[in-house]
Amino acid sequence: MALRNRVVHRAWRRSLRRAVTGTVLTLGSFGCSRVMPAGPASPAPGPGWVEVGIASWYGEPYHGRTTASGEVYDMDAMTAAHQTLPFGTVLSVWNLDNGASTTVRVNDRGPFVRNRIVDVSRRAARELNMMGPGTARVRLTIEEPALARGAQTPTPSPPTDQALLEAPRQAAPAESSLPPRDPPSRRSSPSTVR
Numbered sequence: 001m002a003l004r005n006r007v008v009h010r011a012w013r014r015s016l017r018r019a020v021t022g023t024v025l026t027l028g029s030f031g032c033s034r035v036m037p038a039g040p041a042s043p044a045p046g047p048g049w050v051e052v053g054i055a056s057w058y059g060e061p062y063h064g065r066t067t068a069s070g071e072v073y074d075m076d077a078m079t080a081a082h083q084t085l086p087f088g089t090v091l092s093v094w095n096l097d098n099g100a101s102t103t104v105r106v107n108d109r110g111p112f113v114r115n116r117i118v119d120v121s122r123r124a125a126r127e128l129n130m131m132g133p134g135t136a137r138v139r140l141t142i143e144e145p146a147l148a149r150g151a152q153t154p155t156p157s158p159p160t161d162q163a164l165l166e167a168p169r170q171a172a173p174a175e176s177s178l179p180p181r182d183p184p185s186r187r188s189s190p191s192t193v194r
Contacts, residue, residue, distance in 0.1 A: 073107075082140075091103065
């Protein structure tokens, strides 16, 4: 009986050791793919600004979700995620491994993987011929800096006094063109007896 208990105890300790080792290895591997927070958006560098590094692409799991800019992510649009460039910045992306190039617009934040400088949409990844490997060495160049905040959609200026004076006056509708008004109904309120 004592021998049987020792065997069971050893088996139990062995399985516990394996579970602890597996847990430590799993948690350690998460430390390797650490998520780095994006810093605040910096002022847009001007046209011709260049950055060289590793690009990756993102698609299906994020399709239809809201991006950091508030747009809905479309994996078939020519967009990209960058950690610091302002939303709306237009980038030229050159794949240094095969010479392919394309143009994308920054509308999201990322990538959040160390040593990556840009995440491109699935369509942009196809044009850069990086779908298979998933990553590529790229050179980013700003083609058009982002517009100032609030200037992306021009708002009409309020009319001047002169414009108001020169605008044609609209006549009020004639009484006969208005629908007849019903007189207010006179409802008698029921009296309550107490």
